[in-house]
Amino acid sequence: MLISEFFIMVNQPTLLSSQLFYENRVVEVTLNRVMLGFWKEIETRRKRSASFNCISKDADHHFLLVSEIVGARETEEEDQTNKDGGRKHKVLLYPYAFTVSYTERTKHHCWRCKDIIFHCLDEAQRQQWVQTINNQLSLLSIRPKRLLVYINPYSGKQRGKWIYEQRVAPLFSRASISTDVIVTESANHARDHLKTEVDLKQCDGVVCVGGDGMFSEVVHGLVSRTQSDSRVDQNQPNQDLVPCALRIGIIPAGSTDCICYSTTGTNDPVTSALHIIMGDSQPMDVCSVHHNNTFLRYSVSLLGYGFYGDVLTDSERKRWMGPSRYDFSGLKTFLTHQYYEGTVAFLPAEDNLGNPRDKIKCRTGCHICEQGANNAHLLSGDHVHKMAEENSDKETSGDGVWRVIRGKFLAINAASMSCACPRSPRGLSPYAHLADGTTDLILVRKASRLDFLRHLIRHTNKDDQFDMSFVEVHRVRRFRFVPKHSSVISEVDLSETSGKKICNQVCTAHPNDDTGHSNWNCDGEILPHADIQVSVHCQLIRLFARGVERGTTFDTYTCSVIEGSSLSWQA
Ligand SMILES: CCCCCCCCCCCCC/C=C/[C@@H](O)[C@H](COP(=O)(O)O)NC(=O)CCCCCCCCCCCCCCC
Ligand SMILES: Nc1ncnc2c1ncn2[C@@H]1O[C@H](COP(=O)(O)OP(=O)(O)O)[C@@H](O)[C@H]1O
Ligand SMILES: [Ca+2]
Structure with missing residues (x-):
């Protein structure tokens, strides 16, 4: 908060102001449209540091932002006795208490609801405070x-x-x-x-x-x-x-x-x-998943084929184990060390401000998401990008240049957001954005067990899981996967809007047909098809x-x- 903003807050017209009893002293309490408090000590028995949200040690003026207040209510008897403890004689002079609940930030992004109790001289004064505070809150649309x-x-x-x-x-x-x-x-x-x-x-x-x-x-x-x-x-x-x-x-x-x-x-x-x-x-991107022009599901976090698909498939039979089913199935899948062949075609988000390895984390008020939303708006409807074909493994459609990659993969993951969770506090793609209209496509090619383990372990520490020769990551707007032996990415129109036939690459059958198909893990649901088309819809929902x-x-x-x-x- 800027100091100038602070003065603007202070200078708002006063809605209510009274001398109330708080802790061990009488204070001047003031409410305006944006803040409650700013009370000055009138009488102090002993110097104490107050301890809520916005208060510092030596302060004798304090405030709470109205936007951080949860609500005000008449204080219940038991709260009053618990909290007022040894100050009974003072409280008797101000017997009508009300409680203001507000949010306080604690460690590790956790918030807590804290209470502060004021005492009034009479019931009318208490009613007036509770009502005025709650009226202000109800104006926050x-x-x-x-x-x-x-x-x-x-x-x-x-x-x-x-x-x-x-x-x-x-x-x-x-x-x-x-x-x-x-x-x-x-x-x-x-x-x-x-x-x-x-x-x-x-x-x-x-x-x-x-x-x-x-x-x-x-x-x-x-x-x-x-x-x-x-x-x-x-x-x-x-x-x-x-x-x-x-x-x-x-x-x-x-x-x-x-x-x-x-x-x-x-x-x-x-x-x-x-x-x-x-x-x-908080706006959020949503991926739509289709199979042959039929809608399958939406995804907001992870779309994972290979490793995470197999973990999920195995874990579904072990629901009774609770959350630890994922660790058990994870270990089992890791030991199985299965790889899968197929072709991935994707439309890179080349106009996006960021990239998956730029070390720019998505944070409150993220400017990359803001810019991404503007770009997505331009990309929809008639504003399609017409870009030239650049080389032989790239295909053009009406809305950009598609890239096609064939190979043997231990995992193909699309992370529309970081996918941070307690198991992996930085997530599958630590610099992915919640609302930029893209997903990070992570291709983990066939590698030794030891290398794959090193890659997995990096999800749990600060090392870069993408800095490995068998891993690549692309920020994309759309992609398609076709497993080996499927009827191929062939004559498939990946750009319905342009009407062009693109991506007519044939994913030829490989001689060693011993790997089979995996399943897609779509936010924890198993998809019924391996051959899928995915499009990101920028900021489709809000949390x-x-x-x-x-x-x-x-x-x-x-x-x-x-x-x-x-x-x-x-x-
Ligand atoms: C060696 C340790 C490696 C740890 C690697 C951890 C990576 C975790 C990335 C998690 C991304 C999660 C993305 C979100 C998926 C959820 O949508 C989805 C559904 O959630 P819900 O059941 O709450 O509804 N959850 C999941 O699909 C679960 C994925 C969890 C995978 C855990 C994998 C653990 C792997 C353990 C490997 C052990 C190898 C040890 C070798 C000695
Ligand atoms: N009452 C219910 N009985 C059985 N399954 C349910 C019920 N309500 C929701 N589900 C399903 O349970 C699955 C898992 O739910 P979720 O809340 O993600 O728990 P978890 O994180 O343990 O997997 C979801 O696919 C959801 O559709
Ligand atoms: Ca995104």
Whole structure:
């Protein structure tokens, strides 16, 4: 926050100002449109450092941003006795207490909900404070007021229901958010409910409690519903899709929780609940996956053939093991060391600002995503790029130059976002972007077990997993894969809009037919076909998140106001 912004906040017209009792002193509390507080100590028994969000040690002026307040309420008896402890005699003079809940940033991108209690002289004063604060919050139009919540009771360690009821619902209630809660009874319950039954105008967002699979269900329900309401045919691979109006919140309770982790920086249910309450908004790319012009599925995180497809296929039979099924199947798949032959054709995102190895991480307010959205807009409709054919292994279509790569692969992964998760805190593609309209296509060619292990281990530390001779990575807008022996990338029109026949390369059958096909892992679901066409749809959905915030707390109001008008800032 800039100092000038701070002064603008301070100089807002006052909505309410009173002398209230706080901790061991009487303070002047002021509320304006953007901040609560800025209270000056009137009477102090002993010097204490206050300790909430924006307060520093020596401060005798403090503030909370209204945008970071969860809600205000009359303080319940027990809260009051617990927190006021030894100050009873003072509290008796100010018996009418109210609590303001607000968000506080803690370590590792986690947020917590903290309370601060003020005491008033009479009931009328208390009512006035609670109402005025809550009225200001209700004016924040980005905040959701009604949410539709789906809980998968079987996600992860089967604690979804408990997590929601114990950790999340109380926060929603503090923020005066009303909810319709549905505990799913079977797979695709949430998807089908959203597709056909819900009146989407009756809510401000959808929340899923579960893992990446549950999120995927909600995405399918919302995206399909939006397309059918707009009469858009999802079966056309190059069709521009209509963005979804409602935002989606994820309360992580699953096995991988990669989408939550990559969009908030942690897999903590309370943090996610607070992002939802604040009304955060993070746009996100969605890949559509087709087989021969028939829509199969959407993907937002990982599309993986070979290693991750095989891990998933094996792990599905071991659901009873919970999240550790992936480690077990991962080890087994690693030992099997299977490779697969096929042809990958892709359309590089050459006009994109970034590349998968540029060391630029996607962070809150990412400018690469902003630029990517502009480019994607230009690329849609009539603004197609017409580029010349450059060399023999490149093919042109109406919208750019396609590259074709044949080979034997241990893994083919498309990461539309970093895919950071607790198992791999930097993710499959650490510099991939949430909303730039591209996916990072990672080709891991046949290599020795030891080399592949070295590559995998690099996902868990700071070393570059792409800096290996058998690994290549491309930032792409579209791609197609054809396994060996399939009817080939032949006479296939990869650009429906241009009408040109391109990519008429024949993936010839290889003599050593001993490898077979793998399956595609599409955000944790197994796809029924190996031959797929994938297109990225820039910013098709929005999450209640803000991306991973940059490291320091400097951006987040660690400021102290020193006597007079000089300000000092602490990192
Ligand atoms: C040697 C250690 C190597 C660790 C490599 C870790 C890489 C992890 C990358 C994870 C990317 C996750 C992308 C997200 C996928 C999810 O959509 C999807 C569904 O999630 P859900 O069940 O919550 O709904 N999840 C998955 O497909 C799970 C992928 C997890 C793969 C774990 C692989 C572990 C590999 C262990 C290899 C062990 C070799 C040891 C040799 C001595
Ligand atoms: N009530 C239910 N019973 C069985 N399966 C369900 C139910 N609700 C959702 N599912 C399915 O469970 C799968 C896994 O859900 P997810 O929340 O991702 O958990 P996990 O992270 O443990 O895999 C998803 O494919 C989802 O469609
Ligand atoms: Ca992306």
